[in-house]
Amino acid sequence: MKKVTIxxxxxxxxxxxxxVIEKLEEKYQVxxxxxxxxxxxxxxxxxxxxxxxxxVKNKDDALKLKDIFKDIKFLYGENGLIELASEEKIxxxxxxxxxxxxxxxxxxxxxxxxxxALANKETLITAGxxxxxxxxxxxxxxxxxxxxxxxxxxxxxxxxHSYVNNLLITAxxxxxxxxxxxxxxxxxxxxxxxxPKWNMGKKITVDSASLMNKGLEVIEAHHLFNIDYNHxxxxxxxxxxxxxxxxxxxxxxxxxxxxxxxxxxIQYALTYPxxxxxxxxxxxxxxxxxxxxxxxxxxxxxxLLKLAxxxxxxxxxxxxxxxxxxxxxxxxxxxxxxxxxxxxxxIFKIVESYKNIKNPTIDEIFIEDQQVRKKTLCLLNxx
Numbered sequence: 001m002k003k004v005t006i007x008x009x010x011x012x013x014x015x016x017x018x019x020v021i022e023k024l025e026e027k028y029q030v031x032x033x034x035x036x037x038x039x040x041x042x043x044x045x046x047x048x049x050x051x052x053x054x055x056v057k058n059k060d061d062a063l064k065l066k067d068i069f070k071d072i073k074f075l076y077g078e079n080g081l082i083e084l085a086s087e088e089k090i091x092x093x094x095x096x097x098x099x100x101x102x103x104x105x106x107x108x109x110x111x112x113x114x115x116x117a118l119a120n121k122e123t124l125i126t127a128g129x130x131x132x133x134x135x136x137x138x139x140x141x142x143x144x145x146x147x148x149x150x151x152x153x154x155x156x157x158x159x160x161h162s163y164v165n166n167l168l169i170t171a172x173x174x175x176x177x178x179x180x181x182x183x184x185x186x187x188x189x190x191x192x193x194x195x196p197k198w199n200m201g202k203k204i205t206v207d208s209a210s211l212m213n214k215g216l217e218v219i220e221a222h223h224l225f226n227i228d229y230n231h232x233x234x235x236x237x238x239x240x241x242x243x244x245x246x247x248x249x250x251x252x253x254x255x256x257x258x259x260x261x262x263x264x265x266i267q268y269a270l271t272y273p274x275x276x277x278x279x280x281x282x283x284x285x286x287x288x289x290x291x292x293x294x295x296x297x298x299x300x301x302x303x304l305l306k307l308a309x310x311x312x313x314x315x316x317x318x319x320x321x322x323x324x325x326x327x328x329x330x331x332x333x334x335x336x337x338x339x340x341x342x343x344x345x346x347i348f349k350i351v352e353s354y355k356n357i358k359n360p361t362i363d364e365i366f367i368e369d370q371q372v373r374k375k376t377l378c379l380l381n382x383x
Contacts, residue, residue, distance in 0.1 A: 004270065005032030005051075005090045007081065007105060008097035010041045012201050013119045013145065013262065017094050018045060020267045023279040028270065032084050034097070039065070046072065053087060055080040078104065085109040092270065094145070095120040098203060099327060100369055103127055107362070110134045110142075117269035119145035121216050126320040127365050128223030142224070143269040148217055149224055150265035151244035151256035156225065159248065167227050168245040168253070170237040171214045171297065172197045177238060181301045185341035189333070192340055197240040197260050206330045210343060211297065215308020219319050222312055229313050234305065236295040258284060303344060307351060316358040317368045318351070324372040325350035332380050342383070350376050 004021065008014040014035075021028045030049040035042040036057045046054060046069055055075040056062050062076040075083055078101065085093060085105035092115040095102045102120035107127075109116060111134065118124070123131055135142045144150050148169050156164070175194050176184040192209045193202060200208070207213035218232050243265075245255035258264055263279045271278070299306045304326075311322040329346040332338045338346070350372065357364055 001027045001029050002270075003029050003031045003089050003091045004094065005034075005053075005084060005087065005092075006030065006094045006096060007034045007055075007084070007102060007120075008036075008095070009033040009045055010035040010038035011096055011098070013096035013266065014094070015041075016262050017096060017266050017270075018049065020263055020270060020279050021049075024267070024271070024276065026271065026274075026276060031089050032087060032093075034081055034084060036097075043068070052089065053084055055084045081105040082108050085114070086112050088112075090114050092117055092141075092143075094266075094269070095123065096145075098122070098201065100126060100324075100366075103131075103365075107131065107134060110138050110140055113138055113140060115141040115143065117143045117145050117266070119266075121146075121220055122323055124220045124223045125216055125323045126369060127362065128219070128319070129315075130362055130365075132223055132226075141272070143272055144220075144224055145262075145265055145269050146217065146220070147260075147262060147265045148244045149221060150268055151242075152221060152225060152246060154256050154268065155244070155246040155254040159246075161226060163248050163250075164225075164227060164246060165231065165249045166247040167221055167225065167232045168247060168255075169214065169217055169221060169232060169234050170240070170242055170244055171211065171234055172208070172240045173236045173238050173295070174209045174211065176209055176301075177236065177295075184301070185339070187340050189336070192333075196238070202334055203327070203330055206333060206340075206343075207326070209340070210304050211302035212304040212308065212326055212347075214297075215305045215312075216323065218305075218308055219312040229309060234297050236297055237292065238295075239289065239292050241289050241292055257289075304347060307348065311351065314356060316356045317360050317365065318354065318356045320360075320365060320369055321354045321356075321372045322347065322351055324369050325376045328373050328376040328380065337380065338383065346376065346379060349379060 030051050032053045033051045034055040053073040059076045062074040066074045085108040093109045094117040096119045106123050193205050240260045242255045247253045267278050311318040325347045329343045
């Protein structure tokens with residue numbers, strides 16, 4: 001029986017992970033859960049999956065839950081997440097929390113020999129070199145959950161990286177693919193959050209609208225697959241049927257296809273290296289998917305994609321700066337404090353004035369992240 005802990009069980013990926021586990025033919029035991037504010041949903045998850053240990057954001061919530069579920073160990077805060085990640089009875093930890101909160105528990109789990117199913121972008125964007133070196137040192141599996149990276153991972157199986165010419169990362173193009181640039185800049189929150197293909201959390205949906213999400217995925221792909229940035233290409237594919245592809249040096253292209261569903265990459269990460277029949281998905285119909293289209297990204301209209309490439313190539317703490325500035329700017333937009341177009345302005349100002357640290361320690365990473373966020377908030381407050 002494979003023992004699974006899920007960080008961020010009440011979020012979009014966390015909920016879908018539990019749906020997958022519920023349907024899998026193999027036996028999976030949920031040993032640990034963590035959640036932030038959605039305590040009511042967490043209660044129902046505890047009642048259904050009976051974890052041994054649960055971590056929440058606040059101490060008060062932990063105490064209240066302990067009164068209800070007396071046989072379960074409750075933790076809280078960042079230290080609680082780290083303790084949860086270091087539990088012995090874990091075979092694989094699904095990191096489905098968003099933001100920098102996922103980094104420390106991921107590192108702790110790796111050091112304790114746990115395999116990681118990673119849905120948290122910030123882990124590799126802020127500390128990719130450190131995390132990958134730890135994965136190699138402790139000989140654990142780092143399995144991507146993002147549909148694009150899962151697709152590349154599957155397309156690479158059985159082939160040496162030395163045979164790879166290019167990784168092809170697909171993008172739906174978001175809600176503004178065919179929207180004029182001046183109209184896009186005036187878009188309100190409802191339009192920004194109306195993604196044409198994927199049902200995701202608000203933050204990642206905003207990132208998809210600006211194509212920052214795709215830029216962050218490029219940085220992730222560089223670390224996950226050890227491929228030079230010049231050989232990672234973004235292709236706009238509105239139908240979202242081809243999730244990504246690998247072009248090999250002999251001219252062959254292997255693509256991973258399927259209807260848009262996060263259940264499939266989540267299940268593959270959990271069952272790897274096996275493929276099993278789990279949650280029911282529609283059988284793929286090539287006839288219904290006959291009209292597939294592809295475009296070059298418009299880097300002028302979506303400048304954050306180009307900025308992500310530049311930040312990734314510079315390395316060090318520059319991707320961290322990009323990510324932290326973006327997180328704060330997106331939150332300000334979601335809170336109604338700035339316009340959608342101002343997200344770009346804020347990020348460019350922060351990145352252009354940032355002094356990069358080429359080979360940061362883990363302590364420097366957390367210090368720099370805090371400093372960038374502080375500077376970004378100051379800039380936001382001055383508007």
